[in-house]
Amino acid sequence: MSQKKYTSIDKRLITEGSRIDFDLFLTNETKTAMSLFLQSDSAVDGNAKVKLREVEMLYVSEEDIPRYKEYVGHHLQSIAQNSDMPTEQKGRIVYEKAAEVLDSMFKNPESLENIKNVQPVVDNFISIILHDDCAIKSLMKITAHDYYTHTHSINVSVYTLSFGSFLGIEGKDLEALGMAAILHDLGKSKVDYEIINKNGKLSDDEFTQMKKHPALGHEIALKLGITDVRILSGIRHHHEKIEGGGYPDNLKGDQISQFARIIGICDVFDALSTKRSYKDPMSSFESLSLMKQQMVGHLDMDMVRKFIKMLRK
Ligand SMILES: [Fe+2]
Numbered sequence: 001m002s003q004k005k006y007t008s009i010d011k012r013l014i015t016e017g018s019r020i021d022f023d024l025f026l027t028n029e030t031k032t033a034m035s036l037f038l039q040s041d042s043a044v045d046g047n048a049k050v051k052l053r054e055v056e057m058l059y060v061s062e063e064d065i066p067r068y069k070e071y072v073g074h075h076l077q078s079i080a081q082n083s084d085m086p087t088e089q090k091g092r093i094v095y096e097k098a099a100e101v102l103d104s105m106f107k108n109p110e111s112l113e114n115i116k117n118v119q120p121v122v123d124n125f126i127s128i129i130l131h132d133d134c135a136i137k138s139l140m141k142i143t144a145h146d147y148y149t150h151t152h153s154i155n156v157s158v159y160t161l162s163f164g165s166f167l168g169i170e171g172k173d174l175e176a177l178g179m180a181a182i183l184h185d186l187g188k189s190k191v192d193y194e195i196i197n198k199n200g201k202l203s204d205d206e207f208t209q210m211k212k213h214p215a216l217g218h219e220i221a222l223k224l225g226i227t228d229v230r231i232l233s234g235i236r237h238h239h240e241k242i243e244g245g246g247y248p249d250n251l252k253g254d255q256i257s258q259f260a261r262i263i264g265i266c267d268v269f270d271a272l273s274t275k276r277s278y279k280d281p282m283s284s285f286e287s288l289s290l291m292k293q294q295m296v297g298h299l300d301m302d303m304v305r306k307f308i309k310m311l312r313k
Helices: 046-054 062-074 076-080 087-107 112-131 135-142 149-166 171-182 186-190 204-210 213-223 229-236 258-273 284-294 301-312
Strands: 006-009 024-027 034-038 058-061
Touching: 006 062, 034 046, 058 062, 062 076, 076 087, 076 112, 087 112, 087 135, 087 149, 087 186, 112 135, 112 149, 112 171, 135 149, 149 171, 149 186, 149 258, 149 301, 171 229, 171 258, 186 213, 213 229, 229 258, 258 284, 258 301, 284 301
Parallel strands: none
Antiparallel strands: 006 058, 024 034, 024 058
């Protein structure tokens, strides 16, 4: 082997018909030398496309890794739609990109540039979920188990999209539901960092600050040009309670939109089943039991039963 270092890559991440801006290598049979398979600035078509289907393993030199990662980021849609790739693997790639996008979004929530990157993340999760009836099972293996606001937002959008699809919501409606879910806690970007990350119970004063996040999120969404009332209500009303007493608008029953009720359930489920510095995670079974037995006036129980049905499937 030469002095240069190489990393093996999954050839299914190289999209047919695309253009690469990094060199792709192969090893010889004895794995003692690397040879150039496709040069940077080439298209993956014609002969290269045929050869790509035949090779087993491809390599990228370490100096080209950043360019390769950027390429994968640009071709997520074809990766998410690739029926040859297992759901869990596609999910990990899309989840990793989603974490990057959401991290930027929370650091700079009013950036029009950042919000443009959120929609493709939602679309990619939808492609994965629609392609596999049991996608939720694979996706649950990759949802982050430690709680951070941005990964919580992704987890909630994964549960919400799966649940929405299970309830028969589709097309543009499912896209809107996914946007509402992924943005539901965006207002937390305007709440003090110390309160968001506090190790333990919040004081009354801190809780008053925390309770502002749905209305703050709604305000940011309006500034970002979001006009779909279903998305706006999903963000503003995900902490309302079926019997009243929730915040910020103290709504009741049917006054709480379908999107807000779905997101409310997925939000509670993720909060219970992830680890916080002050509590251990609950298993899915324990989380669902608690939701069913102790949150009767809080969540829409008819929907909770359907959510349990989806996870049992
Ligand atoms: Fe929230």
